[in-house]
Amino acid sequence: MTSKATCHCGAVVVEFTGVPEKATECNCSICRRLGVLWVYRALEDVSLIYAEGATSTYAWGDKTLEFHRCKVCGCTTHWLPLNEKYSAMGINARMIDGLHPADVEIAHEDFGGAGCFWN
Numbered sequence: 001m002t003s004k005a006t007c008h009c010g011a012v013v014v015e016f017t018g019v020p021e022k023a024t025e026c027n028c029s030i031c032r033r034l035g036v037l038w039v040y041r042a043l044e045d046v047s048l049i050y051a052e053g054a055t056s057t058y059a060w061g062d063k064t065l066e067f068h069r070c071k072v073c074g075c076t077t078h079w080l081p082l083n084e085k086y087s088a089m090g091i092n093a094r095m096i097d098g099l100h101p102a103d104v105e106i107a108h109e110d111f112g113g114a115g116c117f118w119n
Helices: 029-034
Strands: 002-006 013-017 022-026 038-042 046-049 055-058 065-070 076-081 088-092 105-109
Touching: 002 076, 022 029
Parallel strands: 022 105
Antiparallel strands: 002 013, 013 046, 022 038, 038 088, 055 065, 065 076, 076 088
């Protein structure tokens, strides 16, 4: 089975094999503000389907991750690694149509050092 994450307008599509059983809520400064839940997959297991220039990107701090959002509707769809520190990418689980929250275990990662989450 293939899962498909899409932005609201459909200009950005991320496809990968399998149905996520786990997603991660990160409370770092950017993820907390974006309100995303991440599903991680190896780069080679993901197909990114969108026209060149369809996304805008944002990287900050140590520039290890590049967050992508659709230039048309503004949805954050995924992040890609910018160096060898990460061998996987993150896909915004909230963009996966048909993924029921009750079927997904939510892991909480305290990368923001706050000790609390918005669930």
